[in-house]
Amino acid sequence: MVPVIAYFGPPGTFTEMALDAVLAAHDPALGGLDLSGDVTKVDASSPSATIAMIRSGEADYGCVPIESSLEGSVPATMDALVPPARSGAGARVQAFAETVVDIAFAIAAATPLAPEDVRTIAAYPVAAAQVRQSVAKLFPNAEFITAGSNAAAALDVASGKADAAVTTGLAAGLSDLTVIADGVCDAREATTRFLVLGRPAVPTRRTGTDRTSVILDLPNEPGSLMAAMNEFASRGIDLTRIESRPQRDEAEGRAIAGRYRFFLDAVGHIDDAAVAEALAALHRRCERVVYLGSWPAVRTTGTTPPDHAESLAWIDAMRQGEV
Numbered sequence: 145m146v147p148v149i150a151y152f153g154p155p156g157t158f159t160e161m162a163l164d165a166v167l168a169a170h171d172p173a174l175g176g177l178d179l180s181g182d183v184t185k186v187d188a189s190s191p192s193a194t195i196a197m198i199r200s201g202e203a204d205y206g207c208v209p210i211e212s213s214l215e216g217s218v219p220a221t222m223d224a225l226v227p228p229a230r231s232g233a234g235a236r237v238q239a240f241a242e243t244v245v246d247i248a249f250a251i252a253a254a255t256p257l258a259p260e261d262v263r264t265i266a267a268y269p270v271a272a273a274q275v276r277q278s279v280a281k282l283f284p285n286a287e288f289i290t291a292g293s294n295a296a297a298a299l300d301v302a303s304g305k306a307d308a309a310v311t312t313g314l315a316a317g318l319s320d321l322t323v324i325a326d327g328v329c330d331a332r333e334a335t336t337r338f339l340v341l342g343r344p345a346v347p348t349r350r351t352g353t354d355r356t357s358v359i360l361d362l363p364n365e366p367g368s369l370m371a372a373m374n375e376f377a378s379r380g381i382d383l384t385r386i387e388s389r390p391q392r393d394e395a396e397g398r399a400i401a402g403r404y405r406f407f408l409d410a411v412g413h414i415d416d417a418a419v420a421e422a423l424a425a426l427h428r429r430c431e432r433v434v435y436l437g438s439w440p441a442v443r444t445t446g447t448t449p450p451d452h453a454e455s456l457a458w459i460d461a462m463r464q465g466e467v
Contacts, residue, residue, distance in 0.1 A: 146181070146182050146183060146184050147178060147179060147183050147184070147204040147205060148183070148184045148186055148202070148203045148204050148205075149163060149183050149184070149185050149186070149203060149204065149205045149206065149207065149340075150185075150186045150187070150188045150193075150194045150197040150198065150202070150203035150205070150206040150207070151163045151185060151186075151187060151188065151194060151206065151207040151208075152187075152188060152190060152191050152193075152194050152207070152208050152209065152293060153187020153188055153189070153293065153295060154187045154293065154295045154296060154299065154315075155187055155295060155314075155315070155318060156294070156295040156298065156311070156312055156314040156315030156316075156317075156318045156319075157187075157293050157294050157295045157312065157315065158209070158245055158247065158294060158312060158336060158338075159207055159208065159209055159293075159338060160185070160187070160207075160295075160314075161245055161312070161314065162207055162209075162243050162245045162336075162338035163185065163207040163338075163340070165243045165245065166207065166241050166243050166338075166340050167179065167183065169243070170241070173349075174348050174349045174351070174440065175346060175347075175348055175349050176240035176241065176345070176346070176347060176348030176349070176439065177205065177240045177241060177340065177342070177348070178204070179205075186202075186203060188206070189292065190220060190292070190293075191208040191209065191218065191220045191221040191224055192220055192221075192223070192224035194206040194207070194208050194224075195208065195221075195224040195225065195237055195341065196224070198237050198341055198342060198343060199227075199235055199237065199343075204342060204343075205240075205340055205341060205342045206237075206340070206341050206342075207338055207339070207340050207341075208221045208224075208338065208339055208341065209221060209270075209336050209337070209338050210222075210242075210337050210338060210339045211336065211337040211385075212247070212270060212274065212334070212335075212336045212337075213247075213331075213333075213334050213335045213336070214273070214274050214330070214331055214334050215270055215273050215274065216387075217385075217387055217407070218270065219389065221339075222387070222389050222407060223389060223392075225237065225359065225434075225436060226359055226389075226405065226434065227434060229432070236343075236344050236434060236435070237341045237342065237343065237344075237436075238341060238342060238343065238344050238345065238347070238435070238436065238437040239339045239340065239341050239357065239436050239437035239439055240340055240341070240342055240345075240347070240348050240437060240439055241339070241340040241348065241439055241440070242337055242338060242339050242340070242355070242439060242440075242441065242442055243337070243338050243340075243442055244335050244336070244337050244338075244442045244443055245335060245336055245338065246333070246334070246335055247274065247329060247334045247335055247336050248326075248327045248328060248329045248334070249271060249274070249275055249294070249310050249311065249312070249327075249328045249329060250310075250311055250312060250313045250316050250323045250325070250326050250327075250328070251265070251279070251282070251283075251308050251309070251310060251311075251323070251324050251325035251326075251328055252298060252301065252308060252309050252311055252315075252316035252319075252321035252322060252323050252324065253301060253307060253308040253309075253321060253322055253324050254301055254302065254304075254321060254322070255322060256322050256324060257307065257308065257324055259282055259283050259284070259324075260283075260284070260285055261285075261307070262283040262285065262286045262307045262308045262324075263285055263286055263287070263307050264286065264287060264288075264289050264306040264307045264308070265279060265283065265286045265287070265288055265289070265306060265307065265308045265309065265310060266288075266289050266290075266291040266296075266297040266298075266300040266301060266305065266306035266308070266309045266310070267288050267289075267290070267291055267294075267297055267309070267310035268290075268291050268292065268293050268294050268296070268297060268310070269290060271294055271297070271310045271311075272288045272290075272310060274329055274330055274331075274334060275310055275328050275329060275330060276288075276330065277330045278328050278329065278330050279310070279328070282325055282328070283308070286307070286308070289305070289306055291306075291309070291310075294310065294311045294312055294315060295311065295312065295315040295318070297309035297310055297311045297315075298311040298312075298315040298316055298318070298319040298321055299319055301319065301321055302319040302320065302321065308324065309321070310328070313326070337442070347413070347414055347415075347437055347438045347439065348437075348438065348439045348440060349415075350413040350415040350416070350438070351413075351440045352448065353440060353441055353444045353448075354411070354412055354413040354416075354438055354439060354440055354441055355384070355409055355410070355411065355412075355438070355439060355440075355441040355444075356409070356410045356411075356412055356413060356414055356419055356423075356437070356438040357407070357408065357409045357410070357436035357437060357438075358407075358408050358410075358423065358426065358433055358434060358435055358436060359405055359406070359407055359408075359432075359433070359434035359436060360372055360405060360406045360407075360408065360426065360430050360432070360433055360434075361391070361405050361430060361431040361432040361433075362405075362406065362430055362431060363430070363431055364403065368429075369406065371429060372406070372408075372426060372429060372430060373386070373408075375422045375425040375426055375429070376408075376410055376422050379418040379419075379421055379422050379449070379450070380418060380447070380449060380450045381410050381411065381412055381418055381419060381422055381449050382410065382411040382412075382445075382446030382447045382449075383408055383409065383410050383411075383446075384409045384410065384411060384445055384446050385407065385408065385409035386406065386407070386408055386409075387406070387407045388404040388405065388406050388407070389404065389405055389407065390403070390404055391403040391404060391405050410422070411441075411444070411445075411446040411447060411448060411449065412438075412448065412449035413438040414435075414438045415438070416449045417451075417452035417453070417456060418449040418450055418452055419438075419449055421452075423435065
């Protein structure tokens with residue numbers, strides 16, 4: 145059966161480019177992803193729609209942006225990763241792979257335009273934030289209008305809704321647009337990290353350069369966040385990302401004032417004894433722990449978790465009366 149992979153589209157987005165990069169680099173020996181043969185790619189209208197397709201079974205996997213080096217995490221993806229509180233284990237999605245894509249944008253128009261003639265530029269909000277200064281210099285008379293994605297911005301220009309688009313070269317070509325400025329970005333070496341998600345399964349095998357991610361709902365009491373982070377710190381586990389998002393009651397569609405959930409990325413794999421111990425302690429301490437997965441990190445920062453093998457062997461020897 146050919147796996148179906150949804151991605152934040154339409155065709156021509158950086159997300160499709162990221163998915164193609166994951167497919168090209170996929171190592172079947174690591175497990176996790178069942179991508180041994182052909183795949184069917186299906187575009188979705190948003191990160192949340194992509195993840196919903198995984199949960200419903202319409203797609204086997206999905207590719208979404210998770211973090212920009214300039215703008216930080218992608219809120220739409222973070223919120224969609226949280227399973228409804230009373231949905232059961234089947235609503236959890238799990239990350240099996242990641243990739244990092246260098247980000248530079250093309251400014252494209254239906255026909256060649258002089259800079260002063262560009263009045264409106266369609267842009268996905270995350271993209272607009274990454275090119276705002278450059279666009280102000282290149283097109284001093286232009287203002288941004290919101291597009292649904294980088295590729296949708298190109299479609300907006302093709303349909304006459306905007307003079308130009310902040311998009312990708314691939315999307316510009318698909319919409320028969322003319323690139324009037326290329327390699328546009330406010331910062332050099334800007335990147336976006338993408339995840340490939342699926343339904344819960346055995347994690348990708350440990351490589352020694354891994355990332356583990358969880359979502360925590362903490363008790364509303366003093367020191368609960370510090371205590372949760374200390375479960376990692378006391379075991380020598382490096383946290384590389386700590387972020388909060390407001391909690392919502394999904395069933396009632398309302399915000400919960402003053403309550404937040406926390407997204408943590410740690411160096412290491414659930415098969416590292418130290419990481420497993422920390423997750424078990426969080427399960428005892430937190431109101432809810434959502435395990436997002438353990439997978440090979442493309443660009444590692446931080447310190448590898450300590451090896452507990454010697455200590456565990458000593459404990460085993462105690463149990464056997466050998467020491």
